[in-house]
Amino acid sequence: MGFFDRFRSKPVRKASALERMVSDDARVLEKEARTPVYSGVSTDRAYRDSILPVVDQHYLEQLADRYSHLRTVITRIASQSVAKGWEYQALGKGQSEERQIVEELLKDPTNGSADINGSEFFKAMIRQLEVFDDCWVSIVYDRVASEDGSVSGKVVKELWVEDAKHMRFNVDAFGRFIKDEEKFDPVTREFMSGDVNIENGVKLEDMAYFYESEDGKIPFARDEVIHFNKYSANARLYGQSPIIGLSKKIETALAIESFQNKIYRLERPPKGFLDVPGHDEESLNRLGEYIAEETRRNPNFVPILSSRDGGNTAKFVSVMPNMDELMMLPYMERINSDINASYGVMPLVVGQMAGVGGLNSEGEQITIFDRTIRETQQCLEMGFLKPLLKLMEVKTWKIKFNDINERDETKYLNNMNLKAQILTQMQNVGVEMDLDDEGNLVLPQQAEVVRQDFRSSSQESLEAEEPKERQGTWKRQPMSYEELLPENLEN
Secondary structure, X not given: OOOHHHOOOOOOEEOOHHHHHHHOOOOOOOOOOOOOOXXXXXXXXXXXXXXXXXXXXXXXXXXXXXXXXXXXXXXXXHHHHOOOOEEEEEOOOOOXXXXXXXXXXXXXXXXXXXXXXXXXXXXXXXXXXXXXXXXXXXXXXXXXXXXXXXXXXXXXXXXXXXXXXXXEEOEOOOOOEOOOOOEEOOOOOOEEOOOEOOOOOOEOEEOOEEEEEXXXXXXXXXXXXXXXXXXXXXXXXXXXXXXXXXXXXXXXXXXXXXXXXXXXXXXXXXXXXXXXXXXOOHHHHHHHHHHHHHHHHOOOOOOEEOOOOOOOOOEEEEOOOOHHHHOHHHHHHHHHHHHHHHHOOOHHHHOOOOOOOOOOOHHHHHHHHHHHHHHHHHHHHHHHHHHHHHHOOOOOEEEEEOOOOOOOHHHHHHHHHHHHHHHHHHHHOOOOOEEOOOOOEEOOOOHHHHHHHHHHHHHHHHHHHOOOOOOOOOOOOOOOOHHHOHXXXXX
């Protein structure tokens, strides 16, 4: 199936009752441009810096594909983020019809047009984020018609992860979407002028995004693309991949690997030569052809040469430093450590048993990696799933990725037992506490007032419980001031 074919809609058909329910009052999701507004006299460079990718995205992909450690890190993040799947959470009374539509779409995002399931679909999205910090998901609609034959609505039919290297925003120098200049028929993908295609009555759309291909621009409307980032922390349209800051280090690592490959693959140059004292220089000329021939036949051949220094002992003269002298391996470890830090991945996750910076504990490394995975999952939930459900008009369900770590029941029960003891102790001293939905202790906002009330009530109870004096028992009355004068005191 060609690229255009997946966007060419089938003949308009009648909508089913379920589709009409979903498409009623459909609202268009519009992504706002996130670039800052530049002055009208901005230079060409300012324009490029503001609305175009920072670096050549083909370059980023080459680094990610060629360097094995970086590829392993990205693969681990993608695989672990979807390892436990996802769940559907009802918002109030969740409508089963809405869940069915979303569930079928995520089970087979391309509707049979490609051999890809939901997990593979999400992995492809994560790879786009980790390499380019840009994820583009195009949406193919199935348009439905009313009884008079006009297009009355559209239903999401397919989802495709587009290649970030070719996707672009159709914006002006200020980063704003261009309107009323390039319109196209969303059914045929043909550029036209006017507001409606006279032949089929389909309303024309403004091109908000486009795919750069050899055949030209492939247009997309604003509700046909979901775009989001993971690492970008500014107002740029395009993301900022971690590979940008690591590019020179990765290039160095690739150069080191290439150097090592040539040494072991070609088995040259010779590691040194053997100096035999007392041999005249004329013999070198006679040995020249012999050495060259032997080197061609045997790359491990060690040439024997002679110097005039004299001496009785032959010596080996090295002409190539070894790996330890070049400090290759420590530098490679430093590069890999920087990659791990940039992506939030610990050594244990990628098979390195040595710890880094005191994080030798297996539990601590796993905890840090879990946070990275959860951040990735939240990025997909907020950047893709939430807008998708909005486009599909699904209001009674939300989708959340499952935690990658299975709960340790023994540890969980011990933790809950400890929390129960804390609750009992705090209640005994008058502090009311409770547990939230996630099992966390919740302190009262006015704990001090509760303690004061407790003190007053406790004092009253103590006074009430104080034993009364027995009748007939003498009790000394307090002495007056006059009685305390020295002249009135008895010796």
